[in-house]
Amino acid sequence: MRYFICFSYFGKHYHGWQKQPNAITVQEVLEDALSKILGKTIDVMGAGRTDAGVHAKQMYAHFDFTEIEDTHNLVFRLNAFLPKDIAVENVFQVADEAHARFDAVSRTYEYWIVQKKNPFYAQQAYLVKYPLAIDKMNEAAKLLLDCKDFECFSKSNTDVNTFLCDIKEAHWEYVNDVLVFKITADRFLRNMVRAIVGTLLEVGLGKMDLGTVKAILKSKDRRNAGASAPAKGLYLTKVLYPQNIVKTHG
Amino acid sequence: MRYFICFSYFGKHYHGWQKQPNAITVQEVLEDALSKILGKTIDVMGAGRTDAGVHAKQMYAHFDFTEIEDTHNLVFRLNAFLPKDIAVENVFQVADEAHARFDAVSRTYEYWIVQKKNPFYAQQAYLVKYPLAIDKMNEAAKLLLDCKDFECFSKSNTDVNTFLCDIKEAHWEYVNDVLVFKITADRFLRNMVRAIVGTLLEVGLGKMDLGTVKAILKSKDRRNAGASAPAKGLYLTKVLYPQNIVKTHG
Incomplete structure (x- = not known):
């Protein structure tokens, strides 16, 4: 099943959104948190890329996983696990073909x-x-x-x-x-x-x-x-x- | 002559307002900036004390010095000299007996x-x-x-x-x-x-x-x-x- 995750971040300490070798990025930190909590390697696809130091008050990404019974609890655990400069607003199921990048209007x-x-x-x-x-x-x-x-x-x-x-x-x-x-x-x-x-x-x-x-x-x-x-x-x-x-x- | 200085600070990196040994305080950093720019040791008396980590959006202190011809220029130089988390709003002459702490209503x-x-x-x-x-x-x-x-x-x-x-x-x-x-x-x-x-x-x-x-x-x-x-x-x-x-x- 496919899920959208909506989140925000203060960009100062990140080399932007997109994963890259030898630098900490928001994508990497978010994937790490999701993978640890869901017990399975999770890849996320972001709505777009932000450059190093850029902030996001509302950003989306999608990921696939089996059924998540309590998305509210997942949000709670993600926020406890993630550093202070990344906050998850919510996680919700979307159509299987929904795409965080290509479907953004x-x-x-x-x-x-x-x-x-x-x-x-x-x-x-x-x-x-x-x-x-x-x-x-x-x-x-x-x-x-x-x-x-x-x-x-x-x-x-x-x-x-x-x-x-x-x-x-x-x-x-x-x-x-x-x-x-x-x-x-x-x-x-x-x-x-x-x-x-x-x-x-x-x-x-x-x-x-x-x-x-x-x-x-x-x-x-x-x-x-x-x-x-x-x-x-x-x-x-x-x-x-x-x-x-x-x-x-x- | 006596001057009031009006300023603000983000408190995170300071052990409060009041000078103390072995810790960086807002008072010390401000006195250091004034002393360097005015070429004479300047002591400032604050309107009050804020504890470690507390912020100030408007704080006052007073200090004594000979006539300052261009207070606007002094503010400009102070802001260039001071770190990013302290900003001077203005400096203005007051009555000689004015007191930043005791006169605050x-x-x-x-x-x-x-x-x-x-x-x-x-x-x-x-x-x-x-x-x-x-x-x-x-x-x-x-x-x-x-x-x-x-x-x-x-x-x-x-x-x-x-x-x-x-x-x-x-x-x-x-x-x-x-x-x-x-x-x-x-x-x-x-x-x-x-x-x-x-x-x-x-x-x-x-x-x-x-x-x-x-x-x-x-x-x-x-x-x-x-x-x-x-x-x-x-x-x-x-x-x-x-x-x-x-x-x-x-």
Whole structure:
């Protein structure tokens, strides 16, 4: 039977989601916890990959196992076993063909910026001390909604077949002391959100105008865009699935 | 001339505010930064003491120095010099007799509780998984407003002359995912807020009734009250001074 697991993590101490040799990743720690508790080697397939240091407030993965009688108890045991920086929200059975990566309809990311030194956001937001023209940054964000090909914001050594993404929302707003960039799309390319944020920050700092952003999007060349914003400000906040893949949600 | 410095800190890596041998404290780190930048040994007097691991969102101290021409620049240099977990909000001249500790009219603390595992509050809130009767906890909090003598919540080996405190507000409320206890008084005894929180949690868990809380307050004996809640959930959030002690506020 197939199960979805919904969880969150504080990314600082992990080399991202995806398992790799010689570095601790969230996938490895999660698989280890599931395998120990269920008494069988469990492989999980994540909804996507997050880079080293990136956080997730809501992330999904799927795994296969025989019938789990008490998913509530499994969640309890997982949370007791996992370190403080990974928390499981729930585990629920899905249709056998449901796929955490391919069935995800959209992903939402947030990028958090603070404008003055704040001890409580030192590991959770990027400090930009200079004044930012938020209106201009929102105008530039709107340009993303009309764009389809995002090769200009993609890592050059990538293995994807297409650079097409459908951006559904992209805007900046203050939430208390934090300037939050929220962006939703059907899919994202590797490093894409941080490259977008780095570019929009150049606009906010007055170093780049909207015409230049348009030219960057057209150029399809990563070298033209702004520097990638630091990982610690980035959060995967929502992964959306169609209603019908969920069998029982407990 | 006398100056007030307003600052905040994330308490995890400090053995509290007050200087002591063989342990790093916020006072020591702040004095070191001021002394290095101003080129003279600077002693600061804090508005109060916070224990090891306790955070401060707003804390004040005073120090003496010759005229500082550009306090804005001093703040900038202090923030560049200080570690990430201490931030200076501002520095401003006050009347020569102004005193950060004795002139403070009130202090406000908050205690943060989360009710399920959350990687983003692992170092910043206390995790209480069991259901809490918030109404009962608020009824018990109200009893504090009528009380004057708080010896029952004071460390036994204390050097204070009086246990009298005037509690101005004390209540629990949810702020998004966090259950926040807010308490304001003219002064607090050592460990008092954490002892109060520990006691009110017993009420919320159904282990103690309001009659017992009344009896504890009357008893003036710390052994009767609940266990002290962990330091990581506690924040000093506001220190209030009379308007007239501020000469220039830069």
